[in-house]
Amino acid sequence: MPKEPNDRELVDAIRSRTPSRVEWAVRQLYGYKKFVQxxxxxxxxxxxxxxxxxxxxxxxxxxxxxxxxWHTAYEPNEATIGTYLYRICWNLYLKERERILGRMARDQAYIDQGTTEPLQPDAYLLEQEQQDISEQILGQLSPADRQLFQWYDFEGKSHQEIGDLLHISTQAAKQRYYRAKLELGSLLKKYEAYY
Structure with missing residues (x-):
């Protein structure tokens, strides 16, 4: 039975940026998925x-x-990988939970209003401006990234379905989606800084 790698070995494998070593390290990290579950x-x-x-x-x-x-913002002597990942998972989980429940509350409030009145001119202009900004930001993404968002966020396709469409594994489809999500996040940060 092979021994389990220590934190230093995992960090060294990731920092090597050698695809096979990074992939091996990521597989080891999946043992921590129990935190989020x-x-x-x-x-x-x-x-x-x-x-x-x-x-x-x-x-x-x-x-x-x-x-x-990769950016040397983590060293194993600061905290164990398990502790560090636990904190990351907990913060991301709370943020995502708040986003989902907030969206559901807004949707329910809109349904409860039951209004069929047309949008007022100011509200229409604001909505149009928000749509223009969204299109401008999405337009800066690569066509492949825009397609991933179209499939996952607008058409509701699963990562497995996207993987099948792209002839790649479900895991690879997830990784591409999250890289696209990170790129979108950096574009949004630039936009926020500008405005």
Whole structure:
């Protein structure tokens, strides 16, 4: 039975940026997925949040951790990988939980209004401006990234379906989606800084 790698070996493998070593390290990190699964199972709102939440949060936590290691923002002597990943997962989980429940509350409030009145001119202009900004930001993404958002966020396709369409594994489809999500996040930060 092979011995389990220590934190230094995992960090060294990630920093090597050698695809096979990074992939091996990421497979080892998947042993920590239980953190997020535990958060979701213990949450009283877990049925509303959906079964994909744990996968999405953990995937984002892995990407965040890899970036921290590559940018030397994490060293094993600061905290164990388990402790560090736990904190990342917990923060991402709370943020995603708040986003989902907030969106659901807004949707419910809109439904409860039951209004069929047309938009007022000011509201229409604001909505049009927001749509223009969104199109401008999305237009800066590569066509491949825009297609991923179209499939996943607008058409509701699963990562497995996207993988099938692209002839890649489900895991690779998830990784491409999260890289696209990170790129969109950096574009949004630039936009916020500008305005």
């Amino acid at each position: 535990g958060f979701v199972k213990a949450d009283s709102q877990n049925e509303l949040l959906g079964p994909e939440l744990a996968n999405d949060v953990f995937q984002e936590a892995i990407v965040t951790f890899l970036k921290k290691v």
